[in-house]
Amino acid sequence: MTVRVGLIVNPIAGMGGKVGLKGTDGEATLDKARALGAEPLANTRAEAALAAASWQRGTLELLTFAGDMGETTATKAGLEPTVIGNSRAGASDAGDTAAAARAMLERDVGLILFAGGDGTARDIFQVIGQEVPVLGIPTGVKMHSAVFATGPASAGRLAAEYLRGGTAGIGLADAEIMDIDEEEQRRNRLSAKLFGYARVPFERRALQYAKAASHVSGQAKLDALGRDTAAGMEQDVLYIIGPGSTTQRLLQHLGLEGSLLGVDVVLNGKAVVRDASEADLLQALDGHEARIISGVIGGQGFLFGRGNQQISAGVIRRVGVDNLMVVAAVEKLIALPTNRLLVDTGDSDLDADLSGFMRVHTGPGETMMLAVAAA
Amino acid sequence: MSGNGTLRNYHAAVWDEPVVMEMGHHGRRGMVFPDIDEAVTAAVGDSESLIPEEMRRHDRPALPEMSEPEVQRHYLHLSQETLGMMGVSLFGTCTMKYNSRINELIGARPEVAETHPLQHEDTLQGTLEIIHNFDLILRELSGMDQFVFQAGGGADAAYTHVCVTRAYHQARGQLAQRNEIVTSIQAHPCNAATAAAAGFKIVTLMLDDNGYPSLDALKAAVSDRTAALLINNPDDMGIYNPDIKEWVNIVHEAGGLCFYDHANFNGVMSKLRARELGFDACMYMLHKTFGTPKAGGGPAVGAYGCTEELAEFLPCPVVTFDGETYHLDEDRPNSIGRVREFWGNVPQIVKSYSWSRAMGAEGICEAADLSVLGNNYMEKRLLEIPGITKSQPHLNKWRMEMTRYSLEKLKEDTGVTTFDVANRMVDFGIDAYWLAHEPWLVPEPFTPEAGEMYSREDLDHWVDVLARISHEAYTDPEIVKTAPHNQAIAKIKAEPLEDPEKWAMTWRAYKRKYGAGKET
Incomplete structure (x- = not known):
């Protein structure tokens, strides 16, 4: 049985952090981040995630958008992605993320793995809701949402194990999608919003040992x-x-x-x-x-x-x-x-x-x- | 790492036999009884009539039909397929100790094995003397005024304490108000569980950066609703809370009782007394600290001791001595009653007494030192192994008799989990280690406890096995993830253990759920 997974990389996510910009929402901010010497790290992190997982070759179909929205990284990680769309020329933005999520939803993916921050999570969530599970590779500056794995490698592994199925202890849970209006925050006004609850794979610990308490979740x-x-x-x-x-x-x-x-x-x-x-x-x-x-x-x-x-x-x-x-x-x-x-x-x-x-x-x-x- | 590549080869016995219920042959018997002699029948009547009608079974029991050697062979094979508790088992928090043969022989002597708790106390003076003298030893170690041995384990002793707490506050007319028990997230889960079972609400303290809850958290938790504090020290991260005296003061000032759960007593044996720290009561597990077998979850004893002030509430009977004769004191009107039948696992008390006398005060003191030394020796070596870190790595004080480690880095680097490593250890003939109580505060935890009994070579061998598995995880993780390979059975699926539709605790349940045979 083939499993389909979508990969969305928000190539600019996380660029604002190191140069103190509290995020990269909006093109003017992005230009400023670049001018301050920010380097893209979403693709590096996504590659680390893909490389860490033992994907079941031959049964995995990885869908992604062209170039730095996933294709480049997936190829680098030794996978053969199916390109299902393109970002607009130049920088990718929220619209591209949503377009990728929509294309993946239409193609019945079992999971969307994304590299980004709260903004990316929200853009995807607004398209897929609870229909498709998501898992975030932590990349962004703002991470109030609870959809992110603890690190890139654990994101990749958890995704692969979830897709492989049948692993005891891997389940789906509701996790908050939150975002802060970056414009407001740069004016030192915080305006965080709870957008909803996405379905996220998580690891339930399997209890096999005699002394462990019985599992009341x-x-x-x-x-x-x-x-x-x-x-x-x-x-x-x-x-x-x-x-x-x-x-x-x-x-x-x-x-x-x-x-x-x-x-x-x-x-x-x-x-x-x-x-x-x-x-x-x-x-x-x-x-x-x-x-x-x-x-x-x-x-x-x-x-x-x-x-x-x-x-x-x-x-x-x-x-x-x-x-x-x-x-x-x-x-x-x-x-x-x-x-x-x-x-x-x-x-x-x-x-x-x-x-x-x-x-x-x-x-x-x-x-x-x-x-x-x-x- | 010294051990890589030089570990002894090992393979468990694999017999691959069906379970005993599927063995045997119709009509085969292990023992054939002679016909009943006519004289016997004449004297006592028909044998069936000896069993009351309502107790007589109508169908023969569905037992496997086997010869005696077949049964012996089967159980011998099963025993060969276990690690037998004679390997290097550093199962943390369990304080694994060798159970000396001489103590087992003493426990099997007819003076111990063939007595009955309903015998008249005049015929039990020797047994009662041992119990009383062991009580005196524990009083010396704890500073308490009276011990009882009825509780069938540590959790049962904790339950004894919450019942004593209930009786104490009831006697003061404060039970309705004092309905909260304070404990820590690192205390054994039985503290919270027994408190809830006795009808108390639970207030749990989280750990602070020091590795134990802060005084401020305790102060915020304690009030005129506090019935008692249930706490262990050190906890099983091996961190000793130096503020413990002040903790006890705070709880006492608020009117609550303080119970010292001495689950982690080994490293502090003879170094401190619960009473001198201000505690009202404490508990020792004889099947851990005092060298008696813990077998498959028992027989166990939770020795519960308290101050004179609380002694009136102790479960009955209490073994007393009037200077000449030993008594089973049942006449204690304020007693909480029984927490268990009779007066506890007496053979275990006898063995613990024997262990304590053999060790002596100096031996117990040295054992505490050795257990701390052994742990810190292991800690140094373990932390040199790639992928292993310890809890609260920023704290550089020596840990007590245990250290909690984390394989989070190993998992992040290689995908190998602490369950995988535990499964792989048995491929080297090493008992799987203890992880941590739920909920896990440290990701991917494991907790070895060196104790005083294992040799340096044993500890080195254990560490060498961990080093080998770490090396495997970084070079060929599939070996570890699919372990065990050299064991009597392969990796078991965890899922059925958590699913009531799939687990089967009895043969009857197995047949019902898996259709291996129709119920007759």
């Missing part, structure tokens, strides 16, 4: 926590439910359809506001005792300030920092890159109030003490 625990929390919700208290798949479980246990990417407000078992803005939240809060139930967003471990800006400093202050409930899977907390949760509410006094140690709920009756720091 963090996800199952979260599900039980959702049920537990739903059952414990108080009458006449307003609940602000943050975005993400973790808090979504709680809404499911309440029998409510929430907005996965937005903030919802629940009162006495009913969704009173869906996908609320900051203004909606402040209005809803009027006259109510309230709680905020929030997840941990993205690969960087943000509690507030990325992907959930609707829950603003004003909203948090109005609810009270003692009325926050944070929920997350143990696995996510262990994988935090800095061992800390991050807050960036835009109000440094509030960030200081939130800093220190916080209890994060990981299952029914189970909490974990996590350090919280201002980003």
